[in-house]
Amino acid sequence: METYRPQRQPGLDIGSSPVLRRRRVLGLLPSMAVAGLWSSMAHAHSGYPQHPVKLVVPAPPGSSPDVMARQWGERFxxxxxxxxxxxxxxxxxxxxxxxxxxxxxxxxxxxxxxFNNTFSINPFVFRKLPYTIEDFVPATQVLAVPFVLLVAPQARWRTLGDLLDDARARPNALNYGSAGMGSGFHVAMARLLNATGTSMTHVPYRDAFIPDLIAGRIDVTFDASTTAIAQVRGGTLRALGVSDPKRLEQLPDVPAIAETVPGYSANSWQGLFAPKGTPNDVVQTLAALSNQIVAAPGFRSQVREYGLLPVGSTPSAFQKFVTEDARDWGRVIRDNRITID
Structure with a gap:
């Protein structure tokens, strides 16, 4: 557990801080001036926070959620x-x-x-969970995480269209890897196959699967933009598409999958939740402070370098987003009978 111990600095300019951009579905991101005024008023009204805040992250040190949480925590x-x-x-x-x-x-x-597994995937994949979304109060979405569809550099498919044509001609002959049954990469690929009327064989991994993709032991996979961009730029892998409806700034020559498969979108996301019963003024202050972080130009610029998309939202907008996101991912999971006992 790491602790940030800042000195209180009223009016601190966080414009040079690193981190993240995104999805205008929640497009409630205020300008810097409005965000600063909003957070200052909310903070003064609630008196929150007064002592250390614990941020629980369900991912190991060095992972994308961990890195983003620590950078957000430092700025908070x-x-x-x-x-x-x-x-x-x-x-x-x-x-x-x-x-x-x-x-x-x-x-x-x-x-x-x-991230999205907690509320958009797990409730549909697992028969029984020790929590429900009703046990939490959504506070704010911080960012969206696009996926990148990858093949080995020596693969014969130069475009997504090539890959889909081959899959149609040879049902289940091609295979795709993922981070495990019910992982975001698994469900994103199932969504793509459903949308295109194609079929491939799923190869779930418990450990790293990218080395097998590079070696040609699996044909294709999704990976998060945070790790995929460096592989694509370095020539270790070839990108056929991105899951965001728009092309990524860091991979401008890689088409959005939606350019070939209209309407396709399968981003993950990262956001903040508080336990049920947390006072509303505390949740509103938390969201206001977070939105000020996300609105900072330096934060947004650094986030784009990671291939992530800064969002920012009110609690009510995030609640609506999570409900709709769970509905969309849940439909794919049910249609493909993806379950874990």
Missing amino acids: SKLSGVPVLVENKTGATTIIAAQAVANAPADGYTLLWT
């Missing part, structure tokens, strides 16, 4: 004047971390920084 500390303690609780596809926060005091000092 500078704005609020209180330390942020990042605690990694890994395992069981975010279930352990989610359960820990669900059982924490509802005072705003234990928060869950998580």
Whole structure:
């Protein structure tokens, strides 16, 4: 567990801080001036926070969620004047971390920084979970995480169209890897196959699957933009498409999958949740401070370098987004009978 211990610095300019851009579906991102005024008023009204905030992250140190949570936590500390303690609780596809926060005091000092598996995938993949979305209050979406569709550089498919044509001609002959049954990469590929009327054989991995893709032992896979961009730029892998409806700034020559498959979108996301019962003024202050971080030009610029998309949202907008996101991913999971006992 790491702790940030800032000195309280009123009016601190966080414009040079690193981190993240994104999805205008939630497009409630205010300007810097409005965001600063909003967060200052909310902070003054609620008095939150007054002591260290624990940020529980269901991913290991060095992973994309961990890195983003720590960078966000550092900036939150500078704005609020209180330390942020990042605690990694890994395992069981975010279930352990989610359960820990669900059982924490509802005072705003234990928060869950998580991604779409927790509420958009797990409830449909697992027959029984120790938590539900009703155990939490969505506070704010911080960013979106596009996926990149990848093949080996020596692969014969030069475009997504080539790959889909081959899959149609040879049902289930091609295979695709993923980070495991019910992972975001698995469900994103199932969504693509459903949308195009094609079929491939799923090869779930418990450990790293990219080395097998590079070696040609699997044909294709999705990976997060945070790790895929460097591989594509370095020539280790070839990108056929991205899951965001628009092309990524960091991969401008790689088409959005939606250019070939209209309407396709399969981004992940990262956001903040508090335990059920957390006072509304605390949740509103948390969201306001977070939105000020996300609105900072330096933060947004750095996030784009990671291939991520900064969002920012109100609690009500994030609640609506999570509900719709779970509906969309859940439909794919049910249609493909993806379950884990």
